[in-house]
Amino acid sequence: MRSKLAPRVRAPRVRLPRWGDSRRWATRLVAVAVMGGGGLLVMAGPAAATFTTNTTNCAGSATIVGTGSDAGKTVSVNANDAKVTMLRQGHVNWEGSVPTATHNNQGNVVIHLGLISVTAKSWGPSKNASNKVSKAGVARIPSALKLVPPGTYHMTGYNSSDEGTCAGSMELRFTGSILSSPIGIVAVIGTLLAAIGVVFAGIAKALP
Amino acid sequence: MSRRGRPVLGAICGLIFGGFLTIDLHIMNVWKLSTASEIVLPVVGLAIGLALGLTGVVPRPGRSHDDDDGHVARH
Numbered sequence: 080m081r082s083k084l085a086p087r088v089r090a091p092r093v094r095l096p097r098w099g100d101s102r103r104w105a106t107r108l109v110a111v112a113v114m115g116g117g118g119l120l121v122m123a124g125p126a127a128a129t130f131t132t133n134t135t136n137c138a139g140s141a142t143i144v145g146t147g148s149d150a151g152k153t154v155s156v157n158a159n160d161a162k163v164t165m166l167r168q169g170h171v172n173w174e175g176s177v178p179t180a181t182h183n184n185q186g187n188v189v190i191h192l193g194l195i196s197v198t199a200k201s202w203g204p205s206k207n208a209s210n211k212v213s214k215a216g217v218a219r220i221p222s223a224l225k226l227v228p229p230g231t232y233h234m235t236g237y238n239s240s241d242e243g244t245c246a247g248s249m250e251l252r253f254t255g256s257i258l259s260s261p262i263g264i265v266a267v268i269g270t271l272l273a274a275i276g277v278v279f280a281g282i283a284k285a286l287p
Numbered sequence: 288m289s290r291r292g293r294p295v296l297g298a299i300c301g302l303i304f305g306g307f308l309t310i311d312l313h314i315m316n317v318w319k320l321s322t323a324s325e326i327v328l329p330v331v332g333l334a335i336g337l338a339l340g341l342t343g344v345v346p347r348p349g350r351s352h353d354d355d356d357g358h359v360a361r362h
Contacts, residue, residue, distance in 0.1 A: 193320035230313045232320070250319070257314045266314065270307040276300030277332070280293040281339030282347050 129159050134243030139175035143220070146170065162231075162250040167224045176213035179242070182206060186238035190251065199234070207240075228262040229255035294340030301336020305329035 138158055145152035147168035156163040158175075185203025189196050200218075230253060237246035257263040305328040312328075313320045339345060 191320075193325040194322055228310070228314045229316070230320070231316055252316075257311065260314075262310070263314050266307050266310040270304060270311055273300045273304035273307055273332075277297055277304055277336045277339060278345055280297030280300055280336055281343060281345035283292055283343030283345075285347075 129161055129249075130245070130247040132237075132244050132246040135177050135179075135181055135238075135240065135245050137175065137177045137238065137245035139173065141171050141173040143171050144169050156249075158247060160249060162252060164252045164254060165224070166220065167227070167253065168222075169220050171218045171220060172215075173218060174213065174215035175238075177245075178212070180207060180210035180212050181240035181242045184238055184240045186236065186245075188234065188236035191233045191235065203238075224253075226260060226262070227253055228260040228266075229253045229257070292340040292343035292345070294337055297336035297338075297340025298333050299336070301332035301334070301339075302329050303332075304336070305332025308332065 140155070140157045143154040143156070143166050145154075145166040145168060149166040149168045152166055152169075154164060154166055183203070184205045184207060185201075187201035188199045190199055199221075232251045232253070233248065234251050235246070235248040237244060239245075257267060306325075309320070309324055309328045312318055313324070318324055
């Protein structure tokens with residue numbers, strides 16, 4: 080029996096978390112996350128390309144002739160173009176020119192894959208003692224390009240000389256379905272498995 | 288006792304999910320690969336996974352919501 084002198088102590092009311100509370104918070108967090116992702120989608124719009132610097136008035140073009148799986152296809156690209164749909168197999172007939180001869184030329188072409196950058200080709204320094212104002216050649220598309228998943232890649236290139244610099248950028252687009260490359264298949268399977276893991280992690284543990 | 292899922296598992300799976308989703312969206316030409324796109328989606332995935340893991344809002348298969356609420360309220 081309880082004594083009348085004993086102070087009546089009331090236990091503090093603790094509001095227990097309810098189903099609705101956690102769901103509201105999760106909804107808010109997911110909404111913020113989706114808005115963040117949506118904002119990035121808006122930011123990631125198509126970028127302009129072509130020459131960024133051209134103090135030497137350089138010009139160039141290339142014709143890509145497909146072979147193997149791309150046999151019969153031909154793609155022409157000019158240095159002024161912002162975008163090119165690339166072939167995965169073939170030869171590139173390229174040519175470049177400047178109005179007046181430049182000397183000690185050096186440069187490179189780099190493909191940017193997000194955090195990774197791959198140098199596709201580099202040249203120089205070349206003295207150009209014979210004062211050539213144009214150059215042409217044939218290059219083979221690297222076989223590694225067959226494994227590159229479809230998508231749009233950013234490519235930059237420059238040529239610097241004693242007389243000035245010529246630099247530009249271009250978007251390379253590789254066509255194909257998401258399942259046409261090993262990386263695409265791994266990405267799809269990985270996405271599904273990770274999504275299952277996220278959903279599983281969201282299931283409340285059984286209480287003892 | 289609060290409802291709770293698996294926050295560590297959720298965060299890890301969310302991070303991986305975001306990473307793979309970045310590659311998927313790139314392949315589908317939704318966006319280009321960039322430093323921003325490579326960082327933001329995994330972080331967003333991590334946040335979603337962590338939130339789901341902390342709150343445990345996904346209904347347990349084969350159990351109704353009423354059962355869940357009643358179970359929590361008794362503690």
